[in-house]
Amino acid sequence: MDDGQLKEYIPVLMLGLVAITFAFGTLGISVLLGAKGKRSKIKDTAYECGMLPIGEGSPRLSVKFYLVAMLFILFDIEVVFMYPWAVVYRDMLKDPATRDMILGSMVSFLGILFIGYIYALKKHAFDWKKS
Numbered sequence: 001m002d003d004g005q006l007k008e009y010i011p012v013l014m015l016g017l018v019a020i021t022f023a024f025g026t027l028g029i030s031v032l033l034g035a036k037g038k039r040s041k042i043k044d045t046a047y048e049c050g051m052l053p054i055g056e057g058s059p060r061l062s063v064k065f066y067l068v069a070m071l072f073i074l075f076d077i078e079v080v081f082m083y084p085w086a087v088v089y090r091d092m093l094k095d096p097a098t099r100d101m102i103l104g105s106m107v108s109f110l111g112i113l114f115i116g117y118i119y120a121l122k123k124h125a126f127d128w129k130k131s
Contacts, residue, residue: 067125078113082106 085106092102120126 071120071125074116075113078110081109 085102089102092098
């Protein structure tokens with residue numbers, strides 16, 4: 001590398017040194033100036049929204065929760081696939097060879113998802129009260 005190119009990295013190096021100095025400096029100052037008293041047991045317990053941490057950390061969830069989560073992901077991905085289609089749709093209409101193909105592919109995609117939606121409704125997948 002040329003010496004002129006290496007000089008371009010000096011500000012990046014300085015910024016890195018300032019960041020490291022700041023991080024270790026604030027840690028060091030907090031140790032030096034921090035209160036050095038006896039720590040109580042209640043002070044060292046984990047704070048969880050004002051509730052005492054009693055019981056299991058991660059309770060078991062119902063299968064219904066996972067079913068609703070998977071359905072949300074399914075319909076969320078549907079929208080993600082529709083954005084690029086909507087962006088290129090107007091440009092694709094100009095080409096007569098792809099005009100019918102792009103509309104037909106999206107209609108078939110939405111049709112399959114609609115059939116899945118009806119199936120989920122028939123199986124009561126969206127009912128929160130049923131288990």
